[in-house]
Amino acid sequence: MNAISIVPFRKDNKPAPDKTGARSVTLIVPVYNEEGSIQAFLDTVTPVLEGIRSQVRFEILFVNDGSRDATERLIMSAAAERGDIGLLNLSRNFGKEAALFAGLCHAEGAAVIPLDVDLQDPPEVISEMIARWLAGAKVVNARRARRDGDSRFKNLTANAFYRVFNAMAEQPIPRDVGDFRLFDREVVSAICQLGERSRFNKALFSWVGFEAEEVTFKRPARAAGETCWSYWKLWKLALDGIFASSTVPLRIWTYIGMVLALASLAYSAFMFARVLFFGVDVPGYASTLILILVFGGMNMFALGIIGEYVGRIYTEVRQRPVYIIRSHHRCSDKED
Known part of the structure; x- marks a missing residue:
């Protein structure tokens, strides 16, 4: 009710x-x-x-x-x-x-x-x-x-x-x-x-x-x-305000995903051409580790934003x- x-x-x-x-x-x-x-x-x-x-x-x-x-x-x-x-x-x-x-x-x-x-x-x-x-x-x-x-x-x-x-x-x-x-x-x-x-x-x-x-x-x-308003409570209120009033955070990650997908496609094409014309290079450990950490961290951050919206959907559907x-x-x- x-x-x-x-x-x-x-x-x-x-x-x-x-x-x-x-x-x-x-x-x-x-x-x-x-x-x-x-x-x-x-x-x-x-x-x-x-x-x-x-x-x-x-x-x-x-x-x-x-x-x-x-x-x-x-x-x-x-x-x-x-x-x-x-x-x-x-x-x-x-x-x-x-x-x-x-x-x-x-x-x-x-x-x-x-x-x-x-x-x-x-x-x-x-x-x-x-x-x-x-x-x-x-x-x-x-x-x-x-x-x-x-x-x-x-x-x-x-x-x-x-x-x-x-x-x-x-x-x-x-x-x-x-x-x-x-x-x-x-x-x-x-x-x-x-x-x-x-x-x-x-x-x-x-x-x-x-x-x-x-x-x-x-x-x-x-x-x-x-006051009962600690900085942690104010932070949670700020998140409630943003996620309850806008879908821009989701839309931002749509654009970020598109840019990263295009960048990954371009880099894949570059590596393919490089191997095709110049042979196989010994892969670099540092560059591989950096890419994994960066993309992994961004994925977790994006999932966190999605989770904020899903949590609010769950709160609403319980009525x-x-x-x-x-x-x-x-x-x-x-x-x-």
Whole structure:
């Protein structure tokens, strides 16, 4: 069963009408072992939301991605004190991409804004995003003008990823734009129809289209806690993004294979003519060894790329849900 159909808020996928006439916005906040960040996040985001409640009505939907610390308890405690906090508990850790997808599929707002709990997505930018949306924008991307909170190595690798990805992808993604952006309900409905299991949300956000506007911000350092994104996890996410969004790596090896086949044919013809006209040479050990190692290594590398695609095909054909919900606590000030 596709995860999109699991306990949806409303079958028509339309936001609930607000009695005050204001339009509703859902903030989606995926969390995993973030007990040290919850209160700081709420203390920072609440004054920002209070400043624009005359324009829109907000809800904060936390998506607990299988946390094993006090994250769930702290969110439930905050939800008991205020009516604009909801909590979606997943049955285990499915990863941020799946958690974000779960939040999108269960958000009720007329607009949706995913953001990180570590405050590296500054809530102060939300007011400008809302203004663009109220003026008619369907998508408002928040682009990082500076990444002061990241190391030089991370900045270099991030820039390299964007260049490589956009060179190969069928649909490029905006540079230095993460998950922090605003989506109109129409865009959210389109995203929730994309049920692939190997998810790279940034590419899916671009694939659905819709004209986008942009705001910029300076990315600060993490406010509390420690990131769960090691370089190994970022590397795997980069591979997921490339292999899920492009067949160029396969096509490249088709061309490389053609060139190598032609080169081998030419070399074979040369050796045949050389033996025919000049006799048999004593074969060189070094040249033979080099050719075997080079072609063997290239074959293994090509097979590895094919294996990446085959593995993703295997994941898709099993048709397991992207996520499983353990419990769902809605905002208390909502009407069903």
